[in-house]
Amino acid sequence: MASVVAIVGRANVGKSTIFNRIVGERISIVEDVAGVTRDRIYATATWLTKEFRLIDTGGIELKDASFVTQIKIQAEIAIEEADLIVFVVNGREGVTQEDEYVARLLQKTKKPILLAVNKIDDNAFINEIYDFYSLGMGDPIPVSGSHGIGIGDLLDEIIKNLDFTEEEFDEDEIRFSIIGRPNVGKSSLTNAILGEERVIVSNIEGTTRDAIDTAFEKDGQKYRVIDTAGMRKKGKVYESIEKYSILRALSSIEKSDVIVVVIDGQRGVIEQDKHVAGYAHEAGKGVILVVNKWDLVEKDEKTMQKKEKELRSQFKYLDYARIIFLSAKTHQRVPQLFPLIEESFVNSHKRVQTSVLNDVLVDAQAINPTTTFNGGRLKIFYANQVSVCPPTFILFVNDPQYLHFSYKRYLENRLRDSFGFEGTPIHIICRKRD
Numbered sequence: 001m002a003s004v005v006a007i008v009g010r011a012n013v014g015k016s017t018i019f020n021r022i023v024g025e026r027i028s029i030v031e032d033v034a035g036v037t038r039d040r041i042y043a044t045a046t047w048l049t050k051e052f053r054l055i056d057t058g059g060i061e062l063k064d065a066s067f068v069t070q071i072k073i074q075a076e077i078a079i080e081e082a083d084l085i086v087f088v089v090n091g092r093e094g095v096t097q098e099d100e101y102v103a104r105l106l107q108k109t110k111k112p113i114l115l116a117v118n119k120i121d122d123n124a125f126i127n128e129i130y131d132f133y134s135l136g137m138g139d140p141i142p143v144s145g146s147h148g149i150g151i152g153d154l155l156d157e158i159i160k161n162l163d164f165t166e167e168e169f170d171e172d173e174i175r176f177s178i179i180g181r182p183n184v185g186k187s188s189l190t191n192a193i194l195g196e197e198r199v200i201v202s203n204i205e206g207t208t209r210d211a212i213d214t215a216f217e218k219d220g221q222k223y224r225v226i227d228t229a230g231m232r233k234k235g236k237v238y239e240s241i242e243k244y245s246i247l248r249a250l251s252s253i254e255k256s257d258v259i260v261v262v263i264d265g266q267r268g269v270i271e272q273d274k275h276v277a278g279y280a281h282e283a284g285k286g287v288i289l290v291v292n293k294w295d296l297v298e299k300d301e302k303t304m305q306k307k308e309k310e311l312r313s314q315f316k317y318l319d320y321a322r323i324i325f326l327s328a329k330t331h332q333r334v335p336q337l338f339p340l341i342e343e344s345f346v347n348s349h350k351r352v353q354t355s356v357l358n359d360v361l362v363d364a365q366a367i368n369p370t371t372t373f374n375g376g377r378l379k380i381f382y383a384n385q386v387s388v389c390p391p392t393f394i395l396f397v398n399d400p401q402y403l404h405f406s407y408k409r410y411l412e413n414r415l416r417d418s419f420g421f422e423g424t425p426i427h428i429i430c431r432k433r434d
């Protein structure tokens with residue numbers, strides 16, 4: 001579980017320049033399935049082999065908000081989400097009233113804060129930094145985001161102030177999170193799950209980030225629901241900001257084995273649902289699609305089937321995910337969610353025997369031989385499963401470019417039929433064997 005660092009400061013001091021400088025070319029769009037063009041406000045950074053996550057709170061914008069509203073939200077998010085805050089000021093302008101206001105907001109937290117004085121492009125400006133002692137934030141660190149000066153020193157300080165001890169997890173425990181846009185019923189579902197008969201809630205523990213995970217046991221299986229939205233204080237202005245909810249979702253996804261994506265069965269799918277689901281898919285973990293508020297839907301015996309078909313076409317990339325129609329309010333089918341979570345977990349951790357895997361692939365090619373594509377015909381020599389979460393297979397072939405997309409799809413389906421990978425994505429990688 002990587003530590004989180006948030007960059008805070010008033011507009012134009014250079015937050016996003018510093019963010020980009022630290023993250024560099026690391027942001028890559030792996031697979032832009034849901035048409036999510038990732039805004040650069042959240043990324044993983046590495047320094048001296050240490051990894052942490054970085055948020056540019058300046059990218060979380062509220063339309064037409066005043067400076068005060070905007071900065072309050074940024075500070076609040078930073079305080080809530082981060083383990084360390086980098087407060088950026090403009091060394092060319094001296095301390096402004098706005099900087100003082102930000103400093104006051106940040107003083108509320110006990111989390112470590114580093115003061116980065118930006119735009120110190122050369123030594124001629126170095127004396128400007130002393131002014132900033134008045135903010136009461138400790139020693140100012142001179143940097144130049146645009147020239148890359150002092151960024152190494154800033155990173156050294158960041159690393160020094162973060163805790164990199166790994167959290168220990170119980171291996172028998174299934175960690176899952178419930179994500180979705182606001183008001184789809186995440187909190188209600190969490191409460192319904194925890195309120196189920198024979199659910200034994202063993203402990204509630206707050207971690208450093210004030211996140212609340214809840215461990216419980218159901219039918220002999222241990223679970224942990226990550227960052228239980230239901231336990232969070234609600235009604236904060238920023239909860240409705242899409243970028244913020246994505247941020248929250250991403251951090252829960254990272255800690256989970258299985259992602260429960262909730263949509264509102266009554267209101268139907270909107271763009272934001274697709275974004276959330278897209279992130280869940282990209283994580284390569286188990287996914288379950290929950291259609292909540294099913295009690296509100298007027299239905300006959302065909303409604304569920306129709307709805308499922310509709311959802312399958314709206315979430316094509318989630319073809320492996322089970323869909324369950326339930327009501328967090330009446331608890332209808334809530335008990336059936338547990339076996340789905342377990343199935344998804346088990347399948348995403350499944351390892352298949354190499355010999356059986358190769359038999360399946362030989363049979364698959366016998367039934368449906370490869371054809372010529374890109375100037376050649378694919379020959380698969382042998383295959384190996386190299387990892388789990390998601391199950392990943394390497395096929396050693398004569399030339400990867402002969403693999404047609406539809407043939408890859410076919411092989412994937414054969415593996416699914418043979419081994420049962422419901423609830424989890426699987427990856428197939430082709431390698432040239434010389």
Ligand code: GDP
Nearest residue numbers: 011012013014015016017058119144145146147
């Ligand atoms: P943000 O609003 O805090 O995210 O600020 P930006 O990163 O967008 O930067 C605001 C302006 O300051 C841009 O025109 C940047 O090019 C400029 N800027 C950022 N860092 C530096 C720096 O280290 N030196 C100088 N001279 N300009 C900078």
Ligand code: GDP
Nearest residue numbers: 182183184185186187188292293296327328329
């Ligand atoms: P969250 O923002 O995703 O955590 O959503 P909440 O759990 O706060 O639910 C939003 C609203 O939908 C609340 O008024 C809930 O009472 C209501 N709600 C949640 N689940 C259901 C459901 O299954 N059926 C009905 N009728 N209402 C629900």
